[in-house]
Amino acid sequence: MNPFYRNSVLVLGGLTILVALLVGLARENERAQALGSGPETAGGRTERCLKCHPALTEGPSGAHAPEALGCSPCHLGNPLAYDKERAHRGLEREPGALDTVERTCGQVGCHPDTSHRVRNTLMTTAAGLVAVDRWAFGELERPTDTQTMAEVLTSTTPTPAEDHLSKLCGGCHLGTRRNNRDDAIQAVGSGCSACHILSGGGKALGRHPAVEVRASDTQCFGCHSRSGRLSLSYVGWYEVSGEQGRDCKETERLPDGRTVCVTEPDVHAKAGMSCIDCHLHTELMGDAARYNHKEDQVEVACESCHGPVDGRLESPWGVAEDAVSRRILSARGLPLRLAEPVRTGLRGTPLWNVFQVDEGWFLRGKVDDRIQAIGQTPADADHTMPGHLRLSCTACHSTAAPTCPTCHTGFAPEKVQWSFALGRPTLGAWTEENQGQGWAEPTLAVFREKVVPAVPGMLMSLDSSDGAHVDTQLFAPLDPHATTRRSRTCVSCHRSANALGLGPGRLVLGLSGPDFRLDADAHKGVVAGVWTQLGAQKPGSCTREDCRSLNSEEQARVLKVGLCIDCHTAATDALYSDFSAALERLEQGTSCALPSPSAFAVRRAPNQ
């Protein structure tokens, strides 16, 4: 008989079948017990994630609610799977991260256009930051370039500046993931999540952070409380170090350990306004175009709300309307009346939350929906003075700015520092130290033919590989976000060495001309706060190509007025309606009570 078909083999076969069925039964029980008890569907689709994660105690609501979306549209994974391993395959723990955003927030049917815009926004590319840094290191001829932070972080042979960027600046780049972040950045995620996932959610299952379209100021704070310190200045905080804190009436301690002194908040913060009340979606999420610097991406201007609009920042809704604004108005149940006027940004994007009633303009808070009146710039002498036509609003209304003239960047090759490029600590650390920070009236710069506030950057000592040594301090134009309703005083510009960028010292005005004596120690060959010299042939350069300190002619004009402002205090004074003509009259013998020149040697520029 065929050995396969012997009775003993068949009996063995039968027993084997029995045992196999028993093993199968045990496995079947195991399978049945592993199934969760939650719902299987969300929004009419199979979402088995909810079987194990049935109820989130907090977190997404509205269109993003788990019962409407489930989990997989944002978190990917496999919503059809019944077991944990398969369900979690391809899971995205950080929806909105830019490397997967086209499959999460940016998928078709959700926000496909926005993800493309965010990819190109400056908060993602950081092109300006990269270019200025590389220029400061002497790696670029000019402070403008198209290299992105992503390119810096993937550079296989990083230059010193690229290394500097990848260790100090890469964490704020929207493309850097949360688990590759400096702990000082208080954001819960990267990409879209950096702004739209609110901090506070726990890691435990069932505690999901909220998804919020109305990004709060807390989200901006993580990144923008550094460098230009905009988020600090806005709420009336400026950074102090060491003993400096003792001089403050009130101090606060930031989550990352920095101490701040409490002072007067920005006038908009006082009015309860959030960052997004001013800043447009085209600035924050981009408009798909790539910009080199922040001032190119930023579209909103003070005049957009406060006027005068001069026929360029106001148009009918029918002309200015864009798809995003239409969607926002619709989502909030606000009317869109095409014939009504709307204020716009510099590129024509409507400020949908600014509206006109009768002759007045009003702002609707994007976060709290609170409505308040917007004051319009009066056409008075202060704002129409011929000599001030080139002044930006911030030149006068930014009465203070954070400064750190003694901040110094160094490199410690023996120390270890986190690399955002590699996502792990590597040898070589960039250090930042200072002998005190400040909060002072800004210096004045000429940027794109407008007079704007500027602040000094770090003192840098650079040793290049070819042996060259450079000590320098760069100035940067800055809207400090420390706007006050009152303007800075006439004296603070017209008799100030600091305003002109001359540095700390004794400025003497006289009929024979001004004189300035520097009164400060040089730090490695650089005197902190010195941008230019009095009467210098060439103005001081800046972190932008079309930015400079006031030139000698402008210095002279500013200081000449300084001779008059003690007596001619009001902007309505006839003297200022045509200052040149007044000077000519003076030369022709018109009486003037001008005292001796020494009387004007009063203003000592503070050490910023």
Added chain:
Amino acid sequence: MTRVLPGWLKSGVFGRLALGFLALSTLSGLALVPTYDPAAPYASLEAITAGLPWAWFMRALHWFTSQALLVTTALHLLEVVLAKRERRLEPGPWWRASASLVLIVLALFSGFLMRGDLEAVSASRIASAISLSLPWLGASLRGFLFGGEHPTVGVIAMHHAGTFTVLLWIVTYEHGGRALPDARSVVLAGASALVFAALATLPLGPAPNEVAAEPLLGPWYFLGLQGMVRDLPPLSVWLLGAAMMASLGTLHHFAESRRPRQLFLAFVAVVLLANLVWGVAFIWGLS
């Protein structure tokens, strides 16, 4: 050569076992029909894998008996050729019996495609493109097998459960002379299949919308082919396959002629060996 074969091998044991596997495969396939939705193949497979009572067991049973059917049929063909028993069949039934190997491969492959996972979706596209490469008949063949330019699981499932299975039963009945397997074959086939089903966990590839983290592989019997189509034009696959099947069929006509018979067998062996080498090289290249 027949003299060196053990007696039990001459009794057609693999043929009987193959029929046992065919019966069990058909029954387990029928049991899976209510759980499978061709409109949502991947979701069906997820449900079969872990969501439905005993469906995972039935799928493993179906998979194992189907693979075993291919192996035992190939062994049955080998035992027949080695025993020079081709002439027991008329030329027509012999040709059709040889073609049953192709039918089994098609049934197995269509089952693979019915998984609806990323590997299956990719394999569908590749197979559809290969079918299109057949001169003159390509477009019609693709339409028949896959439902058109974009492979449709419904059409594939119809051929899997209908066309291929029914033809296989007909051919088996024609040359075996029986419609049902003997009880002993069912016990042996069932015992091995049940042990496999009780112990093994069948894989399911990544979801069709997932990004593949690893190279996608076809079924084991097509790994050689997968490597081959990477290096050779698709038409060569048709030519080799047709030549191999023609060689098997032609054996019947040269049962008594030693030299041509050896040549045909050598050709089949070379093609199978090439397939094996290409498969190994393909896997090696991936690693």
